[in-house]
Amino acid sequence: MGCDVVIYNVTQHADQVEEALWAVSALHNEIEQFSGPKVFILISTVMTWACSKPVDPDDPEVPFIDVIFWSRRAHPNFKLHIDLERSVVKMGKTKSWLGEDEIPVFGDGKNIVPTIHVHDLASVVYNVIEHQPSPYYLLAVDNSENTMEEIVKVCLASHQKVMEIDSILVNLRMEAVYIKKLFSFNWLCQFGLVENIELVVEEFRQTRGLLPIRLCVLGPPAVGKSTVSKKICEYYRLHHITVKGTISETITQLEHAVRNPDPDEENSTREAQAQDQLSAMRESVEQNRGMDRLLDVSVMKDKLMTNPCKNQGYVLEDFPQTYAQAKDNGSLVWATEFVLCLDASEAFLVDRVLxxxxxxxxxxxxxxxxxxxxxxxxxxKQTADETVINYFYELDIIPLNDEVNCLPLMQKVFDTVGQPRNYGPSSEEVMKEERRKADERLRREAQHRAEEKRVEAEEARDRAAHWDEWQRGGNFGENDKNKKHSLEAQSGPMRNYLMEHIIPTLSQGLIECCRAQPQDPVDFLAEHLLKNSPF
Incomplete structure (x- = not known):
């Protein structure tokens, strides 16, 4: 009651609809007590348009617009949403009540998926608050007409809820007429998700703290760089990048390119360059040259620019080895966050090799x-005027220097770098969790079977005791058996009917319900039975 503006977003969870309806109804009941005008903004979903008839049956590309909102038809799973929209619009005609529409941004397939960035949606809501336009129903969509196929090429969502799955199957060509006419603001993503995917991905990473960890491990030969690098990669789930591994990978890629030439004549120059590069790299490897003499650092630069390294992070082992390599490798300027410099005495290193x-x-x-x-x-290299460490100091990256002593060293690394910043459990952890769940399920099944055997044993004892009573009671036992047979005979047709006509479809529906885990299982099952009725 103390608010001038009330905003309800019902796009995320179905249980928000009931609360929003209660809120708008409760406020409307107190309308006579308002000390000033109030604005109620409902952010709903375009799924309330999903089953609408085409604007022009002869031209399916004619878009839906705000003006004809009264003719929209909702998807069966979103009937509560359209009822809520109608209630808000109806109550809004009493005083200043406004409607708003927002849509999810997931997609796949050939159908048109309307989208809007949450920042632009906020701008629309702000303009509604500021200007309080006369139309009660506004479409909030950007200028894109991306298909699900286009959207899936740039992003793919998993573990989706039923509402989200329904949303990516929608096929709506929409135009925000009122917003273009009434409001003027700077769009963040005016032309949709596909056009602005890099911005959206960066926002996603920044908001959730999913920033890549990029670490460089340096030190003399045999100091244990590989061991430490592997431990860091295992803890932070990073990619382990070595000079030898990158060269081998590059040679394999070049060999594949040479063996499978592109028939396009325009690529002949590129293939010739690949052949020359492959020959030079093979020669360098055969002559056992160091990386500082192997062509140039472009091989490592290309590796660090791959999506896994850019998005998830890496541990770069024993590179760069010289100041010139570090300066020439431009990607290190923005990439490396932490530098770990290991050291040990010559006697320790020689003894370790022996x-x-x-x-x-x-x-x-x-x-x-x-x-x-x-x-x-x-x-x-360490006594030269310009060293690799000096290069990192110039970039204000302070190396972590330590003598090799595994446990304290690793703790120092973890304290310096901080907590892992990744997208979820590794594949090994997922498999481990699946195995744990499977073991737990087997344990429960074993307990259930043991319980069933115990119950069966008790029932067998009870039946034996009853049998003795019936035998002693003469015809009393025969009468009970006759009644039992009579009841079984009477229930036979109904049981057969259920097993033949009901149980198969119902069982399949329950299985699908368990797989989908919808927010409203009863509604999901009812719709499944209607769609799959054998009659």
Whole structure:
């Protein structure tokens, strides 16, 4: 009662409809007590238009507009919403009550899905509050006419509710006539979701704190960079990027491009470049050159610019190795957040290599002469005037320096980097949770079977006791048995009818209901039975 403006958004949950109806009714009942005009704005869903007849049967591209809102027909699952809209409009004709429409932004298929960014919807609501226009019903949609197929190419939602599934199946071509005519504001996403997907994705990440963690691990050979990098990746669910792995991956991609040439003549130059690059990389690998001599750093740059690295983050192991590489790799300027610089004495490193298995020595190229040469090269780079660490200091990225001591080191990393920022459980965790649920289900089933056996045993004992009584009672037992047979004979036709005509369809409906988990199971089941009736 103390508010000048009341906004109800009923687009998210069906149970909001009843509350909104109560609120508008309660306020309307107190209308005589208002000290001044009040505005009630209902943000509803375009699903109340989903079953509307075409504006022009001969031209399906003629859009629905606000003016003909009275002719709209709702989707069966959204009848409560259209009833609420009608109630708000009806009550609004008494005083200043206004309607508003907003739509979800999910989609797939060939059908047109109306959308609006929540920021633009807020601008519309603000203009309604400011200007209080005379129309009671406004469509709030952007200028896009994206299909579900176009939307799915840029974003795909999972674990959707029934209301959301219904929303992405809608096919409505709409135009916000009143909004264009009455209001003037700066649109954030005037041309829809597909056109502005990068902005929406960035908003999604920023709002939910799903920001990638980008970390660089440096240090001398054999100091344990791979072990530490793997532990960090496991904890934060990041991608482990190594020079060797990236080169191997690039060679595989180039080989595939050379083996499967594009028939388009315009791509012949690109294929020739791929062949030249592949030959040069193979030669460098065969001659066992270091990364600082392997073409240029574009290979690593391209890897860091891939979507998994940009969106989820990575741990970059042992790169860049020189100041020149760091400066040349522009992606590191914006990418790397944290730098971990490991260190250890020469005696520790030599002793560690001597205790490695022959397989690991071969894998990491730690033969005595080669290891000592790499260690000396690393020391020379650290004594140069311009080092990799200096480059990061220039970017105000303060490296975390530590002697190798696994447990305290990892705790320092976790304290510095903070909590994981990711989108959900890893595939391994999902599988682990599924196994836990399966074990729990098997345990419950075993308990249920044990309980059934116990009940059956008790019933068997009761039947045996009753049988003895019947035997002792003579015809009394025969009479009860005759009654039982008579009842079974009478119920036979009904039981057969149910098993033949009702139970199959009902069982399928219950299974579908369990899969979909709708907000209103009874309504969902009723609609399923109507659609799938064998009659």
């Amino acid at each position: 205790n490695l298995s022959e397989r690991l020595v071969q894998q990491h190229n730690y033969e005595p002469d080669n290891f000592l040469r790499r260690l000396a090269s690393y020391k020379d």
